[in-house]
Amino acid sequence: MNHVLIERDEKSIDKVELPEEGKMKKMVERRKVEIDIDKQYEIDKNKLAFKTDQNGEIKGSYKLTHSTQKDEKKIIYAFLEDDNSPILIDIGGQKEQYHIIEVPKNSEKKVNFTLTGIPSGEHIVYIFGEKYLEKDIQDELEIKQTQEAVTQNYFALNVLNKRAKSSTIEGNYTLLKKVGESITGINILELYEDKSLSKEVDIIDNNQEYYLAINNPSKYNLKSHLKLITEYGIEELKKAIVLKNSKMILPITLERISDIETVRFILVGKPMEDIDVTFPARIIEKSNRYFVNKK
Known part of the structure; x- marks a missing residue:
């Protein structure tokens, strides 16, 4: 079974x-x-x-x-x-x-x-x-x-595979900028045109700077990996520390996406505090799938 x-x-x-x-x-x-x-x-x-x-x-x-x-x-x-x-x-x-x-x-x-x-x-x-x-x-x-x-x-x-070589992601985890307290109960990534987070993005332009808002309502600090899903291929964008009960932002400029139709952001976070569970605890946040401007 x-x-x-x-x-x-x-x-x-x-x-x-x-x-x-x-x-x-x-x-x-x-x-x-x-x-x-x-x-x-x-x-x-x-x-x-x-x-x-x-x-x-x-x-x-x-x-x-x-x-x-x-x-x-x-x-x-x-x-x-x-x-x-x-x-x-x-x-x-x-x-x-x-x-x-x-x-x-x-x-x-x-x-x-x-x-x-x-x-x-x-x-x-x-x-x-x-x-x-x-x-x-x-x-x-x-x-x-x-x-x-x-x-x-x-x-x-x-x-158990000695033939495949690893490609471990190098670099340290960066502490992101906190801009406020979290919105209770909502784990989500949102992309904005400005750092004041007043206008959410509908369509992404190549080589344009945006601000990714990360809301972490949990009581755990997270060692996180931010992934960019270009169409349905995966690219690592950032290793980041996301503070508990916080809303944080990350400036992002996406390059070489002019041939891409859509993208999505996914953040996977490992709690930095000990948690009494039998399985590997993870917190997952994801954005909408955004269209890329083809003009």
């Missing part, structure tokens, strides 16, 4: 036209995600601890159950916390850094996957999933929901 590593239930509101002309009603859509890791790779499932085989690979399945008004495409990708080595996801013999999974409306889709190419040693592996942002979407509500919606999970992995 496999271990259900993650189960997420996501809701959204969709507008559906009624037969009567000019009338609309709201429909609740549901999307459920389940990730299973094969039993043979377990070290201690209660500690979210797993190991690879001697080839440095780990296998599992990704299941999507949708109650939606139309067919959808979902993206899955993975990355390491403190290593820039790309993780390849093998689905059906195709090894890629991300995969697009087509899910018919009101149905489920299950795919088997293998994570490969991970360097030897102890790692924290993150698996993210999000709805594919189609270029031809016209409905503003659907665009907004697609930009916001993302699921995530992580686990500790002991990689």
Whole structure:
């Protein structure tokens, strides 16, 4: 039997036209995600601890159950916390850094996957999933929901692979500038045009300076890694210390993104204080998916 590593239930509101002309009603859509890791790779499932085989690979399945008004495409990708080595996801013999999974409306889709190419040693592996942002979407509500919606999970992995070389992220953790107290209960990253955080960004320009607001309502200081998801490739932007119960800002200038359609920011943080839990505690924050100005 496999271990259900993650189960997420996501809701959204969709507008559906009624037969009567000019009338609309709201429909609740549901999307459920389940990730299973094969039993043979377990070290201690209660500690979210797993190991690879001697080839440095780990296998599992990704299941999507949708109650939606139309067919959808979902993206899955993975990355390491403190290593820039790309993780390849093998689905059906195709090894890629991300995969697009087509899910018919009101149905489920299950795919088997293998994570490969991970360097030897102890790692924290993150698996993210999000709805594919189609270029031809016209409905503003659907665009907004697609930009916001993302699921995530992580686990500790002991990689038994002496062939793959590590690419450990160098440098010290930088203490970010605190600009105020946190907004209670909200873990989110937001991008602004000005350091006073008065105007949130809608579209990102190449080589333009912005200010990323990081809200940490938790009672823990975080040693964090800020990732930039360009389309669905992963790039490390900053190793940072984020203070507890604080709102902090980080000036950011994105370069070489003129050929990119969309980006998302993801921050993964390890509490600096001891926490009495059996698994590796992490706090995850993510931004919306922003469009890049193509002009």
